[in-house]
Amino acid sequence: MTDGMPSGTTEPADGASTEAPSAGRSERRGSSGFGRYLLKHVGGAAVSLLLVLFSSFFIFRLIAGDPIDQLTKERPVTPEQREAMRAELGLDKPLWAQFVDYITGTLSGDLGSSFQFRRPIFDLIVERLPATLLLSGTGMVLAVLLGFWIGTRSGWRQGSRFDKGHVATGLLLYSAPTFWLGMIVILVFARYLGLFPVNGMRSPDTPPEFWPQAVDIGYHLVLPVLTYTAVVYAGYLMIMRSSLLDEIGSDYLTTARAKGLRDDEVRTKHAVPNALLPTVTLVFLALGGVVNGSIVTETVFSWPGLGSLFVQSIFYPDRPVLQALFVLFSSSTILAVLGAEILYWFIDPRIRRSG
């Protein structure tokens, strides 16, 4: 029908008479656009999660071999006993049925039982999750704040002494292996200077009341958080710096300057909000690195979280725990990315145009 009309699609009609309908149209498009956007990304995340379950089944059931060998490695068992155990664990069923069992079990929170602790893995995770969230949450907030704060100033004054100094420091810390940095931090601040505890999360002799406990935990938290932040912040610094560099020289900044805004107002009110948007996804995408960092940091400082549980389970070997944590860590990064995509819709008006 519109074949005969050569123009009129790129430039909406100008002038006051067509305003109202055009505004209404764009709002309607907005709400249905969000539904489609949400569906697309939730669907993508669901497929990714399914892929995680599938690959964990593949790695731990197929490559790893018969779990009965694992369970019975210390004691001799008769073939009849083996068969009984197989039936109990559902291993006598065909592979696809095992896979379905695995998925339904995982989705309903039944993660199996730990070999080393002889307890349900779900309980273990619930018990250790707060420690991990405390360490990586504190470290992440600090790293993001520090990285963004320095990154924006660095990018705004590219080539200045501030910029060069911070880029060099960031690059240096980024190049240091996390575990080694942790060992050096322990050596200097705990062993030589004796300022902080060497490892763990609490001292045994602390009174059980809330405040003494909180102070004790905070005291134990300092060195791990320091290590963790030092390694992670440099990445955020670089991300923020380069996305601010992308904005420098943009026309809207010239407009802001022409309006008579101060240099720091141009930066904080105009450049940073624009630079922040592409950064949001990158920050969430970098979450894989954050999980890596927390695994290593918890191990160096014997922090009783999920990361150290994961490493502890390697050598036992406690495969059900490894498998459960593999699924948990992987799905948390996938869900974080999904969260970022949903957040992005609300903070970036530009994305709504394309849907």
Added chain:
Amino acid sequence: MTLLEFKDLRVTYTGSRGRLPALRGVDLTVEAGRTLGIAGESGCGKSTLAMAVLRLLPKTAEVSGEILLDGEDLLAMGWGRLRAVRWTGASIVFQGAMHSLNAVHRIGRQVAEPILVHEKGTTPAQAAKRAEALLERVGLPASRMRSYPHELSGGQRQRVMIAMALACDPQLVIADEATTALDVMVQAQVLQLISGLVTERGVGLMMISHDLSVLSSVCDEAAVMYAGRVVERGPAHEVFANARHPYSAALGAAFPVIGDPAARKNPGGLAGDPPDPVRLPEGCSFRPRCAVAVERCGEDSPELLEVGPKRVSACFVAQEGMPVVL
């Protein structure tokens, strides 16, 4: 009364290829309430001129000469005073409004921003009210206050830029290729709006365009720039209709007047490229592309001299009283 005056303005950029002169001694004036058009190809220095007024040039630019706004030298001002003059003394309607508006702020906030910056004591509600009135004045409904730039058409965005430029009642508005990216119909509407507002509010307008025909329809006076210099100046319609510099003639011919059959049969134009600012030719910088050049053009650089009533031209041929078009 003289509103804006450039006195021997020179701007030099330093790039990887050495020193690039962008403006090589420009003298121009804009009278209060009058409109001056500046024409030229891209690279002739006309945008540098616009940016120089509010000192928006990159830090690497060396600027000399004087820019007097209401008698006060902008180049000698301290930063505090300069910020106060920006947008209240002179404001700019930038080219390419898509990128000149902040993509993540709503229109209302962007129009109200200069009011809040310059008029201390104004509440956000008052500023919003005024922004609404400004938007309505340029033909946009108040509901557009809550829109984002990408939700607007090119013409609407340019209207927003105009409303924003008028926010602090400046004495001078600089329109830098304000209509270039728009299609012809919208361009006409926006031009009409600009000239209407200029008369209504009595502000001075400096309008920059590569399109001499646009300038002749809006402006009182026109100046043509080539390679960082003014090469001709005079009443706008006369410069367009009866050029006294071969470059102005070629520039005028490049944009045929709609409905003029002669222009359709003989679309003018200019061969060659603007000169490389690092290696400007000896003598008149237009000589390599000039059809009427004489021997003297390769030796001396022509000064701007009177060639008629209110007309000046930097062309030896025109100064001799000879025709500049073959």
Added chain:
Amino acid sequence: MTTTPISPRALRWARRRQSFTRSWNAYRSQRTGMIGLVLLGAIVILALAAPLLIDQSQLSVTQATGERMAPPSAGYPLGTDEVGRSILALTLWGSRLSLLIGLTATVVAIVIGTALGVTSGHIGGWYGWVALRVSDWFMVLPSLVVAIALLAVLGRSMSTTIIVIALVSWSGTTRLVRAQTLTVQARPYLERARALGAGHWHQMSKHILPNVLPLVLASATLLVPSAILMESSLAWLGLGDPNVVSWGSILNRASNNGAVSAHAWWYLLPPGLAILLVVLAFMMCGRALEAVFNPRLRGEQG
């Protein structure tokens, strides 16, 4: 005098040489890049020359001659480990393994990534979509978790380490190469090649690949340091090949034998600083290369 006609092949090589010279000049103007290159050269030479400098027998646990966990002395300039071996010898020999694993894993990752990137960009359709989704999936997963899980079930050896590191590193390259392939595809000369009847293989190998390679090399330079860091983390966790000495495995022994509580700084500093220096050198080179091949960043010199 007769002029010999220039063969297309010679012309192509001349053009490549010319563009290489141009890139090299752009690279040379960046001080950090040159510092990184010199540093890297020195480390590689030391790693190659290790057998000439220190005999391999010094790595043997049973033939160790020094005192246990002794601070630096004339005989042992960097001190000794818990069985009396020279830390200097261990660190020097460790460089060979760390570099070897880092480089090999990167090469494997780059080959997988480039192959998938070019084919998914060129062929597109369902195949391209699936390849993109899979690489996105790998990009999001926490690499250390995947690597640990795989090594825990596959068993520890040099080859499994390399495979596992490559498996968690290829996805970024696919994304980069795919984007570049799509850009090259849109260029007129490829359209001309298609119109002249060039097959997929010809288009990919003769037109697309030469165009994406510089970018791939630049990104590979940034992949090596993360592969080295990954290897050292895995080895420190005890997942490295138990029969070889790498920087990570030295630090693993240091941890397990109480070097931190013994204040044995000489045991910790050399291998750790070695990792830091190599990673830093690669990062400096990689950033400089990125600035050469990515004109948007060209302002960043310094």
